[in-house]
Amino acid sequence: xxxxxxxxxxxxxxxxxxxxxxxxxxxxxxxxxxxxxxxxxxxxxxxxxxxxxxxxxxxxxxxxxxxxxxxxxxxxxxxxxxxxxxxxxxxxxxxxxxxxxxxxxxxxxxxxxxxxxxxx
Numbered sequence: 414x415x416x417x418x419x420x421x422x423x424x425x426x427x428x429x430x431x432x433x434x435x436x437x438x439x440x441x442x443x444x445x446x447x448x449x450x451x452x453x454x455x456x457x458x459x460x461x462x463x464x465x466x467x468x469x470x471x472x473x474x475x476x477x478x479x480x481x482x483x484x485x486x487x488x489x490x491x492x493x494x495x496x497x498x499x500x501x502x503x504x505x506x507x508x509x510x511x512x513x514x515x516x517x518x519x520x521x522x523x524x525x526x527x528x529x530x531x532x533x
Contacts, residue, residue, distance in 0.1 A: 419443035420502075427502040427532060428488075434528045435510035440474070440483035442509055444490065444502055452491035465494045468501040470508035485509045503528050 415432055417425045424444055432438070447455075449465040457463045459471070472486040488505030495501045503525050512521035 414439055416441035421446065424499065424502045427499045427528075428506050430528045430532050431503045431506035431525075432510065434524050435507055435512060437485070437510050440485040442485040442488065442506065444488045444505070446490050446492055446498070449491055449493055452489060452494065455489060465491055467491060467495040468505045470505045472509050472511070499532070500525070500529055503532075 415429065415438065417428055418441075420428045420442065421444060428442065428444060432440075452469065453463065453465045455469055456466050459469065467490065469489045470486060471489070473484040474486070485506075486509045488502065488509065490498055490501045490505065492498050507521055507525060507528075512524065514521040514525075
């Protein structure tokens with residue numbers, strides 16, 4: 414069972430649809446909306462990029478078997494640097510599920526497009 418209690422209510426459907434698309438049916442994740450200062454701090458600390466970005470994902474348990482309830486991780490979104498917060502949520506959750514558009518030949522972004530079509 415997925416625990417979306419730490420996802421803003423207006424983004425839960427998007428997070429759930431992304432999890433379904435990635436065939437993830439259990440675990441907890443959080444989504445936090447932050448300002449440009451905070452996203453810049455996180456981007457600098459974790460990616461060595463001293464600039465704001467739209468969305469960052471911080472996976473915890475990774476892909477595969479884990480003991481106990483699965484902790485998928487955290488998605489952090491900066492609405493002022495995001496065209497579509499719902500799409501950023503889908504994007505971030507897919508990253509938590511182990512997908513990576515920088516290395517997968519386009520599969521993640523194609524899946525993201527299909528999720529967005531379904532929930533629009």
